[in-house]
Amino acid sequence: MTTSPTLDLPDGVEVDAPLRPGYEEILSRRALELVAALHRELEPRRQERLAARAEVVARVSAGEDLGFLPETEAVRSDPSWRVADPAPGLEDRRVEMTGPTDRKMTINAMNSGARVWLADQEDANTPLWENVVEGQINLRDAILGTISFTSPEGKEYALATTDQAQLPTIVMRPRGWHLDEKHITVDGQRVAGGLVDVALFLCASAQPQLDAGKGPYLYLPKMEHHLEARLWNDAFVLAQDALGIPQGTIRATCLIETFPAAFQMEEILYELRDHSAGLNAGRWDYLFSVIKTYRTRGADYVLPDRNAVTMTAPMMRAYTELLVSTCHRRGAHAIGGMAAFIPSKDEEVNAAAYDKVTSDKQREADDGFDGSWVAHPGMVPTCLEVFDGVLGDRPNQLDRQRDDVQVDAADLLDVASTPGEVTEQGLRANIEVAIQYLAVWLTGRGAVGINNLMEDAATAEISRSQVWQWLHQGVTLADTGEQVTRELVQRLTEEVLPGLPGDEADYAEATELFLQVAVAEDFADFLTVPAYETMP
Missing domain, CATH: 1.20.1220.12 (Malate synthase, domain III)
Structure with a gap:
């Protein structure tokens, strides 16, 4: 008979949720102290930034357009600054596998042959309490090489190797600033879900990652302003001091998946420059944000059927071209979008899908992206073949400057030219x-x-x-x-x-x-x- 563990709770911290054996290792006093410290330091500013999002939508609804910020022109025009050099395990990112952090998926992702695994505690996950905690257990066990799984049907899953140098580098995606964690409170207030995810990940997995020759790396979702990136950067500085690891150890790739963020790519890189690992083109959430931001502005901002909007639409080309040129000018990786196809038993369906995925990845590689996402292990070889063909033995295309790219605000705002x-x-x-x-x-x-x-x-x-x-x-x-x-x-x-x-x-x-x-x-x-x- 197993009994529920008890937690050593710091003052002011409450955990109101079921506890299973092993949870106390993730919900350690050290981790909960870090959650409390981050919350107490950053929560007022988080609320300010969330309120500022609503103000942007209100101004757009009143007829004002998004644009490049005049107050940050000095950042954009200064040629001297660059982000930190690629961290160990993040030099070559030509294929990134994405997926949730359940135990079976963790093993499949680690065995996929991808260079990076985006271990998703956000959009490919749900914030069910068990997922929040057990996802962190699975990541820790994968890094330690102790993870295994037996399905209800009796099928056994295990890592193909425990040599972390031969396995994908884990990059964990926490929840965005807008989501709370309702099961943990500090001084009677709910805590930001993303800060919970990051604190638990750092306390359980940062040192094992460092011992493996890599580091604690993150994908940051759904930011809408460079001051939200500053908020993350301040969280990293605080966390690194608390854990006694050098500043700059944490590295973060930011998803440019909101319409306002597309106008602040350089500023986002700048705010995180000591902790930056690049930008990613998150295409589906980007379209969602276009609609959300300009939802009341009339026919010129109405998108056609979802499946009719491709990456060759003028506004999407402007977005991706700007992302690559911005990243490479500042020494940051540019990571392409998702190939969401799942291999089918229907060979005709497969053939058409593989052709479409190959074409999409070829466009990204030719445009200068340093890597791209796939959602299924079966798509890793297709993406790898395309990027191998462009990169060869080079780990990335950071030396390829896109000085030919000229994108202005009107190009990003050109929703009306989208075919369909x-x-x-x-x-x-x-x-x-x-x-x-x-x-x-x-x-x-x-x-x-x-x-x-x-x-x-x-x-x-x-x-x-x-x-x-x-x-x-x-x-x-x-x-x-x-x-x-x-x-x-x-x-x-x-x-x-x-x-x-x-x-x-x-x-x-x-x-x-x-x-x-x-x-x-x-x-x-x-x-x-x-x-x-x-x-x-």
Whole structure:
């Protein structure tokens, strides 16, 4: 018989959640002291930055446009500064595998042959309490080489090697600034989920990573302003002092996956320059942010069907070209977007998908990206082959300056030139994918295979936000001539539900949540915020 462990809680810290054997090793007094120190130092500024996000949307709604900040012109025009040199284990990032941190996925990712594993505690995960803690256990065990797993069917999983030099470098993605951790409070206040993730990761895995010749590395999501990057940088300085490790040991790659951040790439790199590992082009969340930021601004900012928006659209080309040129000018890695395809048993489907993925990765490699993401181990060889063909024996393309790139604010704002139409088929697809994803998310899984694609929270966010925008802009569907109304969304939802896999009753809570945000009068900033409150 096993008993629940007890925790050695610092003053002012409460943990109100079930505890399983082993949790006390992650929720150590040292880790909880770091959580408390970070919270007490940074929480007022976190709240200020979250309030500032709403002010940006309000100004855009009033007719003001996003643009490059005049107050930071000196940072952009100063040619002298560069970010820190690539850290050990991050010199070569030509293929990065992404995925949640459950035990089976951790082993598969470490055996994938990728150079980096984005160990996702954010969009491919759910903040279910067990995932928050056990994900950290799995990362620690993977670094120590002690991880193994036996499935309910009896299949055994283990690392192909325990030599960390031969395994992907782990880069953990914590939650964004907007998400709380409701199970941990400091002085009676909820703590930022991202600070919990980082503190637990650093206390459990920083030293094992350093012992393995690498380091504690992070992917930072959903920032909207360079002062949010400064907030992270201050967290790193505090944490490194608390843990007694040298300043600059922590390295962070920032996802440029919000519309406001696209205008502040240099400033974000600058704020984190001693801790920076580059920028990533997070395409799906970026589209979600375009819609969210400009949702009330009329037809010129209405995007067509989600699947019609490709990376060759003018605004997306401007975004990725600017990212590469900015990164390489400052000595930072530029990492490309996700190939979400999951290999299928249908060879015809596979052939078409592999061709599409190869073309996408070839564009990125030719543009100067230093690496790119895949969502399934089966896609690693395809991405690797493309980048091998461009890089050869070089670890990256940091020496390739993109002085030919000239991108201004109008290029980034050129949503109107995006080819495609809004159709009933696209509306149905958004409803179907969002409900199907949410139903699984609410059970505690954040990475869901739907229609041969590995979907995460970003998919649900763009799907429901498109429905909201089309509804509130009174868009007329190109294929049926109908106007998008609440009644139409409700009718199509009722038509979609019987065709989803499993029992229709399994989708009741997900459907209610989807409709709550998709047809509401006011736009919910993040779908995952109300969804998290419904979780046990």
